[in-house]
Amino acid sequence: MAEANMLPQQRRFGETIRPDAWWVQPLAVFLGFTAFIVYSTWAAFHPGTANHPAYWFHGNGADYLSPFFSPEIFGFSPHALLGPQPAWWPGWLVFSPAFLVLWAPAGFRFTCYYYRGAYYKAFWADPINCAVGEPRSKYLGEKYFPLVIQNIHRYFLYLAVVFIGILSYDAWMAMWFTNANGVKHFGVGIGTIVMILNAVFLAGYTFGCHSLRHLVGGFLDAPSKVPACMKSWQCASCLNKRHMMWAWISLFWVGFTDVYIRLCAMGVWPDWRIF
């Protein structure tokens, strides 16, 4: 009798026997991702001007660089590695240092194993959630083009690890304030804490990456045979257990860090110095 009540294997789109609110999770992912993509795109297209960059706050002796614009390869702040806007920059495109760097963290997130599972559901409804009917009858998976490209994730991981070093350095620079005589001294402002947390949250996300576990595990099927690899694998696994949490906290905080520095630079709110 139980078999008679079962749904046919090929369910219609949205058809399910799940009694819970299965649509809440994909809807939350859709709204969260959309908000971040809209804001980060807007921020990248609004770097401010050469005299008043919106991504660098240097009032009150501070030195806060927005993570969306770091490393600043060309740009308006003293952090710019190769100077101001280059002559070859296309005239039809607004100049923004973010365009030269944002593709790397964006590629890392886009190809992340956790995010793939989340946005396949939220944006492609493929399937819209577990055990819920999907709109397509055929699924080719990630073994075929174009989704086979997602395997590039491990290479974005290498870049992401470099970015952790760069953003940690930016947080370190945010601990040094310039006084009226031009002398740098140690200090902590609210922005310093915001930037330190940004580096910590992004590190928590990056170092819990599935690809990193494989990498530090020594590429072995049995990492326990190599004690150092086993220890590294356990550390990465510890973060990996909460990979979804780190993914969302770090996504929210990196956006907030840009908002914080931008509003300081625009004079909308002050950066309080703790000492």
Ligand code: FES
């Ligand atoms: S699997 Fe999520 S960052 Fe690598």
